Amino acid sequence: MAAPGAALRPLSRAVLTASPALRVAPCRLHQSLLNRQSPSLSSASRSPLTSHTQTRHSSYHSPEPSSNTPNARKKVTMHTLRNLYKKGEPIAMITAHDFPSARAADESGMDMVLVGDSLGMVAMGLENTTEVIIEEMLLHCRSVARGAKHAFLVGDLPMGSYEISPAQAVASSLRFIKEGHVHGVKIEGGEELAPTIKRITQAGIPVVGHIGLTPQRQNALGGFRVQGKTSASAIQLLRDALALQDAGVFMLVFEAMPPEVAALITSKLTVPSIGIGAGNGCSGQVLVQVDMLGNFQPGRFIPKFVKKYADVWGEATRGIIQYREEVKSRAFPSPEYTYPISKEELAKFEKTVDEMYRK
Ligand code: KIV
Numbered sequence: 001m002a003a004p005g006a007a008l009r010p011l012s013r014a015v016l017t018a019s020p021a022l023r024v025a026p027c028r029l030h031q032s033l034l035n036r037q038s039p040s041l042s043s044a045s046r047s048p049l050t051s052h053t054q055t056r057h058s059s060y061h062s063p064e065p066s067s068n069t070p071n072a073r074k075k076v077t078m079h080t081l082r083n084l085y086k087k088g089e090p091i092a093m094i095t096a097h098d099f100p101s102a103r104a105a106d107e108s109g110m111d112m113v114l115v116g117d118s119l120g121m122v123a124m125g126l127e128n129t130t131e132v133i134i135e136e137m138l139l140h141c142r143s144v145a146r147g148a149k150h151a152f153l154v155g156d157l158p159m160g161s162y163e164i165s166p167a168q169a170v171a172s173s174l175r176f177i178k179e180g181h182v183h184g185v186k187i188e189g190g191e192e193l194a195p196t197i198k199r200i201t202q203a204g205i206p207v208v209g210h211i212g213l214t215p216q217r218q219n220a221l222g223g224f225r226v227q228g229k230t231s232a233s234a235i236q237l238l239r240d241a242l243a244l245q246d247a248g249v250f251m252l253v254f255e256a257m258p259p260e261v262a263a264l265i266t267s268k269l270t271v272p273s274i275g276i277g278a279g280n281g282c283s284g285q286v287l288v289q290v291d292m293l294g295n296f297q298p299g300r301f302i303p304k305f306v307k308k309y310a311d312v313w314g315e316a317t318r319g320i321i322q323y324r325e326e327v328k329s330r331a332f333p334s335p336e337y338t339y340p341i342s343k344e345e346l347a348k349f350e351k352t353v354d355e356m357y358r359k
Helices: 004-008 020-024 028-037 039-046 048-053 078-087 099-107 134-147 166-178 191-202 215-221 231-247 259-267 312-328 343-358
Strands: 091-095 112-115 152-156 184-188 207-212 251-255 273-276 284-287
Touching: 078 091, 078 152, 099 112, 099 134, 112 134, 112 284, 134 152, 134 166, 166 184, 166 191, 184 191, 184 215, 191 207, 191 231, 207 231, 231 251, 231 259, 251 259, 259 273
Parallel strands: 091 112, 091 284, 112 152, 152 184, 184 207, 207 251, 251 273, 273 284
Antiparallel strands: none
């Protein structure tokens, strides 16, 4: 991509022949100059009420709305989460995998944002989560951390980043904190992971356990199967939950288990449980954002526990189809989406071009 500053250079022959993007994209500095010159623009950018709808003059703008956007929300900490749990107020968690989805989650008041390895499927188009690697997770974590400034952020340790030894798990978890800028990590697995979790928490890193359906182990589980449907398997879930609690997790995700089982186990714990397909007897809930917003092609498999709260796919494709049609018919861009030039300057420009091409 061209450097944003390129558009500031004096108009030269090279610039005249450069790509259209170069010709119309002023950099941020240029933008602030434009704002200073135009009283109407600078007053718009000063008003908090209009800060979300300012006219944009470049795609190189900061993705942040103006800094004077009112936002009284306090940062969610372990202490906040503990208080919610003590009060019996359900903890609201959602996944995010990039800056906009993190922004939406944070602005909507979510207590926790999870950068789940489900992003392998919903953002990277993989068949399942087993292929996701730590570097991919860290890239997504950083983007989410830039967008979610208030929610408590958790990153998912991907398969292969923690199983070899507790030392490997601690090293991976430290990368999530230092390079991914999240506040804690989530790890899939039962009581066998207790020593590993103990080591991570001893390193001062908050850990969320994840039991029940653990998608990273879907090959061993025989697919994406509901867990705890027999008394023996429900007892194993209780054992897992208690062992992970003893190892130091501050929270447990319960995925795909009967609600009665999840509620009974929750009642035996002193840390919150977050359900996904585990009924409303848990201490909170989590859903994959892409799923609950309906941002997927019709026909894609969606688990039974997903409630669709919006139709982002429908709205996105409606908008893109209309844009395509308007490009084809030249209805877009109409004059309000273009930059004016004075009649005198245009006449001078046309005259110069005429002279240049007369020879
Ligand atoms: O990867 C993920 O998004 C998750 C949630 C489904 C809990 O682990």
